[in-house]
Amino acid sequence: MTMKNLKVQFLKEATNTDVAIVVGVFSGKELSSAAQFLNDTTHGLLKTAMDTNHFKGKIGDVLSIVAPNDLKVRRIILAGFGKKEGFSQKTLQDIGGHIYGALAATPDKEAVFHLSDLSEGSLSKGDVAAMLASGTLLRSWHFNKYMTKQKEEDLPQLETLTVITEDPESAEKAFIPLKAQADGVFLCREVATEPCNIIYPESYADKIKDELKPLNVDIDVLNEKDMKKLGMGCLLGVGQGSRKESRLVVMKWNGGPSDQQPVAFVGKGVTFDTGGISLKPGLNMHEMKYDMAGSAAVVGLMKTLAARKAKVNVVAVVGLVENMPDGDAIRPGDVLTSMSGQTVEVLNTDAEGRLVLCDALWYTQEKFNPQFMINLATLTGAITIALGDLHGGLFSNNDELCDRLKDSAHKSGDALWRLPMTEDYNKLLKSPVADMQNISNGRMAGSITAAQFLERFVNDVPWAHLDIAGTAWIDNRQLPTSAKGATGYGVRLLDQLIKDHYEA
Ligand code: BES
Ligand code: MN
Ligand code: ZN
Secondary structure, eight states: OOSOOOEEEEESSOOOOSSEEEEEEEGGGEEOHHHHHHHHHTTSHHHHHHHTTTOOOOTTOEEEEEOOTTSSSSEEEEEEEESSSOOOHHHHHHHHHHHHHHHHTSOOSEEEEEOTTOOBTTBOHHHHHHHHHHHHHHHTOOOOTTOSSOOGGGSOOOOEEEEEOSOHHHHHHHHHHHHHHHHHHHHHHHHHHSOTTTSOHHHHHHHHHHHHGGGTOEEEEEOHHHHHHHTOHHHHHHHTTOSSOOEEEEEEEEOSOTTSOOEEEEEEEEEEEOOTTSOOOSTTGGGGGGTTHHHHHHHHHHHHHHHTTOSSEEEEEEEEEEEOOOTTSOOTTOEEEOTTSOEEEOSOTTOOHHHHHHHHHHHHHHHHOOSOEEEEEOOOTHHHHHHTTTOEEEEESOHHHHHHHHHHHHHHSOOEEEOOOOHHHHHTTOOSSSSEESSOSSSTTHHHHHHHHHHTTOOSSOEEEEEOTTTSEEOSSOBTTBOSEEOOTTHHHHHHHHHHHTOO
């Protein structure tokens, strides 16, 4: 396992005393009733601690104080809840994550949340308890599989999270789909983090089978011969320079009525992107191991949907290739023929993601006639220039699908921002020798021209492209619900979308 498994339980009251107690404080240092009770029994310790620190009760404020000797617990952690109203799944998960941040700095093995006096609008007390716990769980994931010299005692020690609530049964029930969501996010992060000598197309396809078959997801793996028969010249062109054979993995979850058209997700799975003959500079090239994060989000999503037995029919298709320079690699200027029949002049072999996706999208649309198609891809560096790591780029041919996605983004915390697509941008892909070229001639609007390229492989089906190059991997800071590195971006977003709009 890549982390300590955190046990989460919901109880009416706690019995263990060798624990860290967590209580909530609202903006303006307003104590929750549990915090008030503790403050009274400790003769005002909590108030003093807040006044002598920069703790205001905002979301993100956490204060860890050693419990006085006569109080039979190890520690008291104050957690900022911000304003008293307006809680959502995102804010509660963030708060739970911030609490984990404070707990990870201690050697405590058990934490007890006394936050049961909260409920909010449509969220019951059970929902609130479950959402807080799931945020803590999400933040607890770490990847230390290859650390052979790390000392056990230097790692976070938290093993048990006990949430005190008036209604443990309803909290347990609300936690089931959130646990499924966390499991999907963890799988996404795990495969995105694994180095490329471990995760390459063939081993990745095996990993997908190992993870999803036990959950009754149907899996078909197409090899290069199969794809050649289908005419997937663009995807195969990208993989041509690699010693590793390419794969297309098709996953099906049939949780909906048998006559329901499926929804479809498509992921870019470039297991390593050197750029190919248009070789990338060496600095930070290792980061291109996460160039399969779009596919990882799709695989993680399938795990979540199957684990929570979502009442929907879903197909997911991931194109798995490695982009390497080689004597047999595609060259700038080569012309490839896609499965759609359209030809592409490859002006830059580093614009490979769109070549993988164009065949995967065409295949998905032709074979499954889906209600919609959403693809996820670490497609362009330009999207990180435009939006940083704070929003994924959203491109679409359908306003309704876009509005739904934006709403799910808002609720889940996986933020999105829509960018334009127009015929004038589309024209920039005109090639003098083939139906299109894979990049425009200048460097302008690189994320948009990439989206325009993809749209040429989508007919009338409602389609959205999420460019997640900036949001899938965040190295410069921890997020409330994720450590540095792979964020699992996309899993919660799309689980929310399915839950709100597509389940029977
Ligand atoms: N995988 C990269 C995009 C990327 C960049 C992902 C940074 C994550 C972080 C993609 O295949 C690529 O190389 N795109 C080129 C396109 C260019 C050649 C038009 C880019 O963004 O520079
Ligand atoms: Mn590239
Ligand atoms: Zn790439």
